[in-house]
Amino acid sequence: MDVQTRPLSIACPNFGIEEKGALRSILGLLKPYLGHPWVVSDAGPFDVCFVNVDNPDDAATTLDVASRVVRCALRPKQHPKGTIHRPLRPHEVLAVLSDVTKQLKGSESDDRPHQGGHWGFRLRGWPLDFAKWPKPWWRVLACIARETHSIAQIAERTGLPAKYVEACIERLLAAQLVERLACTPAGVAAGSSLKQKWSALASRFLEKFGLAR
Amino acid sequence: MNEIYKIVFMGAPGSGKTTCIASLSEVPPISTDVPCTDDLMAMKDTTTVALDYGELRLDGDNGRLLLYGLPGQSRFSYMFEVVRTGLFGAILLVDASSEDAIDGLSETLETYRDDLKAIPIVVAINKSDGSSHALGLRCQQELHAHGLVAPVMTLDARRREDVVQVFEVLLTLLEFGFDHVKMGRTA
Ligand SMILES: Nc1nc2c(ncn2[C@@H]2O[C@H](COP(=O)(O)OP(=O)(O)O)[C@@H](O)[C@H]2O)c(=O)[nH]1
Ligand SMILES: [Mg+2]
Numbered sequence: 018m019d020v021q022t023r024p025l026s027i028a029c030p031n032f033g034i035e036e037k038g039a040l041r042s043i044l045g046l047l048k049p050y051l052g053h054p055w056v057v058s059d060a061g062p063f064d065v066c067f068v069n070v071d072n073p074d075d076a077a078t079t080l081d082v083a084s085r086v087v088r089c090a091l092r093p094k095q096h097p098k099g100t101i102h103r104p105l106r107p108h109e110v111l112a113v114l115s116d117v118t119k120q121l122k123g124s125e126s127d128d129r130p131h132q133g134g135h136w137g138f139r140l141r142g143w144p145l146d147f148a149k150w151p152k153p154w155w156r157v158l159a160c161i162a163r164e165t166h167s168i169a170q171i172a173e174r175t176g177l178p179a180k181y182v183e184a185c186i187e188r189l190l191a192a193q194l195v196e197r198l199a200c201t202p203a204g205v206a207a208g209s210s211l212k213q214k215w216s217a218l219a220s221r222f223l224e225k226f227g228l229a230r
Numbered sequence: 231m232n233e234i235y236k237i238v239f240m241g242a243p244g245s246g247k248t249t250c251i252a253s254l255s256e257v258p259p260i261s262t263d264v265p266c267t268d269d270l271m272a273m274k275d276t277t278t279v280a281l282d283y284g285e286l287r288l289d290g291d292n293g294r295l296l297l298y299g300l301p302g303q304s305r306f307s308y309m310f311e312v313v314r315t316g317l318f319g320a321i322l323l324v325d326a327s328s329e330d331a332i333d334g335l336s337e338t339l340e341t342y343r344d345d346l347k348a349i350p351i352v353v354a355i356n357k358s359d360g361s362s363h364a365l366g367l368r369c370q371q372e373l374h375a376h377g378l379v380a381p382v383m384t385l386d387a388r389r390r391e392d393v394v395q396v397f398e399v400l401l402t403l404l405e406f407g408f409d410h411v412k413m414g415r416t417a
Contacts, residue, residue: 143381145366159406162379212409219401226394
């Protein structure tokens with residue numbers, strides 16, 4: 018679906034349930050002014066990410082390499098330019114989302130998979146705290162660091178369930194660390210001899226270091 | 231099988247190459263430390279300007295992993311010939327306690343860009359003793375500026391489990407990022 022017809026989606030990975038509800042109400046209020054449907058969503062892909070920077074847990078990594086991230090803070094003046102108030106204020110949300118809508122519609126031609134294509138993902142940067150992420154997610158990061166792959170392709174290459182891959186991609190999307198690109202379906206070289214070779218080698222080393230796979 | 235694999239630790243003098251290799255190697259590591267300029271000598275007692283070497287054996291056959299330490303500066307680039315064949319990964323050490331840490335990384339990326347693009351690499355920040363978030367970001371910017379996307383992590387080179395974790399990341403890159411691409415610049 019292209020930007021003209023699909024609702025645009027907001028991630029708020031570290032918002033509480035009440036704050037999410039408040040944002041939904043604001044979106045309802047702003048409907049006549051936004052000129053495009055916006056939704057708060059739990060499942061990606063996302064078009065913009067609202068981050069509560071007063072909640073230090075997740076915020077740091079989400080912010081650093083991010084571009085289309087909206088910082089929200091109790092005291093926005095103590096944060097970089099562009100930070101908006103928490104609790105959210107409708108006029109600020111309107112300004113921010115109008116900007117993003119304009120940007121997205123402007124770049125729409127680059128933002129649509131070709132006929133018969135699907136979304137692929139390509140890593141823009143490793144999260145600085147990836148070492149604390151679940152180890153199976155490292156595979157996802159490795160898989161899209163040099164090439165663009167769809168969720169199905171990543172699942173096949175990493176041997177992980179698609180749902181699990183999706184969760185990782187969502188986290189990366191929210192942190193703006195991954196690019197979403199149109200990609201054409203390509204054969205997956207699972208079981209290639211190189212793959213078997215590296216896999217066997219990795220197993221032997223990990224075993225040697227007493228690390229389970 | 232009698233295969234030989236190599237990984238290389240690269241970094242400025244004092245960045246922890248010798249320490250990393252010593253913590254992994256199963257043979258007494260060899261450091262061909264040679265005297266170098268006075269101001270470098272002032273930094274620490276022994277300073278590697280040449281080459282470190284260590285080895286890990288794989289059980290079951292004669293497979294071996296050769297561990298090399300090389301200075302990252304461009305004036306030593308001729309030494310890279312020693313490691314290029316059979317190289318499957320590079321760990322770029324960044325000394326957080328050094329003021330020139332980023333310049334050193336930048337020079338290494340500039341000098342070895344083509345080689346580093348063709349193999350798994352990890353940037354490992356050493357001696358950070360605390361927060362290295364800002365330095366981590368600077369490392370990522372350097373990587374980005376050189377067209378590279380690579381993990382940046384912190385370690386204490388004196389802790390074997392830290393070095394092993396870096397190695398584990400390298401193996402993950404190998405297995406899932408290089409599973410169908412031939413590695414190596416000329417391969
Ligand atoms: N504080 C601290 N010192 C370290 C760390 N890693 C290495 N060192 C020390 O730093 C000095 C230089 O390390 P070395 O491995 O010889 O660096 P090289 O010149 O790159 O081979 C040695 O005295 C090490 O004991 C670390 O993570 N923290
Ligand atoms: Mg040394």
